[in-house]
Amino acid sequence: MAEILPGIHQVEGVDPSPDFSTHVYLLKDKGPTWTLLDTGLPGASTATLAYLAKIKVEPTAIKRILLTHLHRDHTGSLRAMAEKTHARTFAHWIEAAYIANAPKYDGPGSPPAEPFVVDETFKDGDTIDAGGGLIAYHTPGHTPGHTAYYQAEHKLLFSGDLFFGDGEKVLLTPPDFTLHTPTAQISARRMSQLAVTSLLTYHGGPVLKNGGAAVRSLVQGFPH
Ligand SMILES: [Zn+2]
Structure with a gap:
């Protein structure tokens, strides 16, 4: 059963290996x-x-595809899913440029497998009429236009690769895969101010209860 919360499914079978989880929601x-x-x-x-x-x-019941960031493990099946669903595709305006390979991304982590031009770009704080109403928060650091999506009604935070789940705890994604860790720390501090019950991480986790406490515990350890 992969309906992990009411109306929220973690798609089964997409992990490339048992020790590398990728949570497509x-x-x-x-x-x-x-x-x-x-x-x-x-x-x-x-x-x-x-x-x-x-x-x-039905695949065509999917009307929107939202992206957290450009990395290949997030965008690798974007074209295939867009073609099967005819959904509108969304990314932050900075990330959208890198997903389109204009310019080619030269930061850490794998770039997109192929260029793709998303249908709609957004900026920090924009609301998206999807998943019961989401706020797109620009959370740079891991990549320049990384985005986390917040669902206020049920206090859900889809955190992409800002956080990395480790059991009931969260960490920042390791520096080897991150453009600028101090910026990711600033983004994490900002997200720690949201009321969050469930933290829906992409790798590891998710932390379904006390997700906000896990984030606050993490940021307390950051340098001031
Ligand atoms: Zn990533």
């Missing part, structure tokens, strides 16, 4: 439609489409 919208949050590595679309069939959701 499927969010029920207020009406009959759905939202996909990140897409996994190239090839992960096969598992996502199989999962949709299993839960009896």
Whole structure:
């Protein structure tokens, strides 16, 4: 059962290996439609489409695909899923440029497998009519235009690669894969001020209860 919270599914079968978890989330919208949050590595679309069939959701019921950032393990199946669903695709305006390979991303971590031009770009604080209403928070550091998505009604934070789940704790994603760790710390401090019950991380975790406390515990250890 991969409906981890009411209306929130963690898509099964997209992990490239047992020790490298990639949590692609499927969010029920207020009406009959759905939202996909990140897409996994190239090839992960096969598992996502199989999962949709299993839960009896037509691919075309997905109306929006939201991206947290440019890295290949998040955007690798973007084109495949966009073609199967005809969904509108969304990214922060900075990240959208790198996803389009204009310019090519030269920071740490794998760049997109192929260029893709998203349909809609947003800026910090914009609301997106998806998944019951989301606020897009620009959370740079891991990448320049990294975005976390906050669902206020149920106090959910989809944190992309800002945080890395470690059991009931969270860490920042390691510096080897991060553009600028002090900036990620600033983003983490900002997110620690949100009321969060469930922290939906992309790698490791998620922390379904006391996610906000896990974030506050992390940021207390940062240098002042
Ligand atoms: Zn990443």
